[in-house]
Amino acid sequence: MSEVSHVPVLLEEAVAALNVREDKTYVDGTFGRGGHSKAILARVGVRGRLLAFDQDPAAHADRALEDPRLELIHARFSTMTQALAARGIRHVAGVLLDVGVSSPQLEEPARGFSFMRDGPLDMRMDTTQGETAAEWLARAEEKEIREVIFTYGEERFAKQIAAAIVAARPVGTTRQLAEIVGRAVRTREPGQHPATRTFQALRIHVNQELEELEVTLPQAAALLEPGGRLAVVSFHSLEDRVVKKFIRDKSTADTFPRGVPVRARDLPTPQLRAVGKAIKASDDEVRRNPRARSAVLRVAEKN
Numbered sequence: 001m002s003e004v005s006h007v008p009v010l011l012e013e014a015v016a017a018l019n020v021r022e023d024k025t026y027v028d029g030t031f032g033r034g035g036h037s038k039a040i041l042a043r044v045g046v047r048g049r050l051l052a053f054d055q056d057p058a059a060h061a062d063r064a065l066e067d068p069r070l071e072l073i074h075a076r077f078s079t080m081t082q083a084l085a086a087r088g089i090r091h092v093a094g095v096l097l098d099v100g101v102s103s104p105q106l107e108e109p110a111r112g113f114s115f116m117r118d119g120p121l122d123m124r125m126d127t128t129q130g131e132t133a134a135e136w137l138a139r140a141e142e143k144e145i146r147e148v149i150f151t152y153g154e155e156r157f158a159k160q161i162a163a164a165i166v167a168a169r170p171v172g173t174t175r176q177l178a179e180i181v182g183r184a185v186r187t188r189e190p191g192q193h194p195a196t197r198t199f200q201a202l203r204i205h206v207n208q209e210l211e212e213l214e215v216t217l218p219q220a221a222a223l224l225e226p227g228g229r230l231a232v233v234s235f236h237s238l239e240d241r242v243v244k245k246f247i248r249d250k251s252t253a254d255t256f257p258r259g260v261p262v263r264a265r266d267l268p269t270p271q272l273r274a275v276g277k278a279i280k281a282s283d284d285e286v287r288r289n290p291r292a293r294s295a296v297l298r299v300a301e302k303n
Contacts, residue, residue: 008035008098009292010233013279015039015096017231017299024093027084027223028052029077029216032102034065040096041067051084051092053077055126056105076126078215081223093228095220099213100235101125101203103291113203115178115195121171123206133202134172142166152210152238153201160184161198174199200236210238217246221271224302229275231299240278240296247274247300275299 008014015036018026022045028037031054040050049069054060055076063072073083077097084092105111109119112133121134137145142162150158164184171177178195185194204210220230230247234240250272276299281292 007289008032008102008233009235009285009289009295010279010281010297011035011039013297014098014231014233015043017275017279017297018094018096018229020044021093023047025049025051025089025091027077027080027092027095027220029080029095029097029220030054030099030102031059031072032056032098033059033104034063036096036098037070038065041065041069044069051080051087051089053080053083056102057126057128058104058108076212078212078219080216081219084223090223091225091228092223093225095223095228095230097213097216097220097230097232099233099239100209109174112174113199115174115193115199118173118175121174121177123203125207131206133206134170136206137165137177137202138170148205149198149201151201152204153197154237155197155201157185160186204238210242213239213242214246217243221246221250221300221302226302228302229299230272230301231297233295233297235291235294235296240298243296243298244278247272247298251300269303271303272300273303275301 018040020026020040020043024044025048026040026044028040028050031037031052037050037052044050052070052072053075054072055074057074060072060074075083101113105125106114109117112119112122121132123133124130145165146158146162149155149161155161161181161184164180165171168180171180181195181198188194224230232243234243251270251274253268253270279297281295286293
């Protein structure tokens with residue numbers, strides 16, 4: 001078993017939140033470089049089982065963890081119900097989702113995720129299929145580009161950025177895009193690169209990240225056995241809002257019209273219950289890994 005060099009954000013907190021029990025089956029929705037999976041396997045016992053998903057071919061080619069209890073599946077986590085059913089698995093004791101882009105993806109210029117390193121403007125998490133960010137920018141109308149940057153990047157200069165991108169097309173590299181955005185953005189928060197929000201927006205759009213999360217959360221809840229845990233680590237407010245709303249909605253029983261008499265025993269049991277409050281990275285972790293500053297962990301348990 002090789003050592004895992006990349007340490008995920010909120011590693012101990014996320015794995016502890018799963019309340020891992022021996023000889024049970026778990027799902028790691030984003031294998032990455034195996035950090036979470038390794039920690040889960042250390043707790044799951046000799047007869048435990050872990051199904052890990054990752055759509056990124058690099059996670060499979062550079063696989064950092066080998067274990068007979070682990071099966072690594074090349075697929076989006078939104079396919080988990082179908083993938084598990086194909087393996088005869090109907091229920092699991094826990095599902096962990098670490099949403100968004102990973103540090104190894106950001107650090108590889110050829111992936112096109114980062115404005116800090118020049119490379120082709122790709123941004124696909126699964127490089128075997130789909131449209132690159134450059135291809136989408138080359139064909140999209142200015143209005144569509146503006147809406148994506150505004151909605152997924154919460155960028156107040158989306159109109160100016162979209163117009164600048166269209167005027168400069170074709171846009172083929174990360175450096176080119178970062179420079180275009182830098183000229184279009186008049187002011188920015190201290191310490192934040194002008195292109196931060198635009199790169200986030202394009203990445204979310206290219207990979208359909210919010211749609212994936214919205215499709216996956218109900219699957220995860222349905223797969224959990226009673227007492228099973230769902231733990232989700234998100235890295236920006238759009239993701240966290242989706243997770244927070246889902247847990248809140250599934251932790252609330254169906255409501256009835258005002259004045260309708262209902263016996264307490266006839267009230268439906270909510271599917272989930274929220275476990276504790278949102279967890280954020282410690283000051284020490286943020287110092288060691290600045291990316292941790294925006295991470296939020298939310299946890300729910302199946303009733």
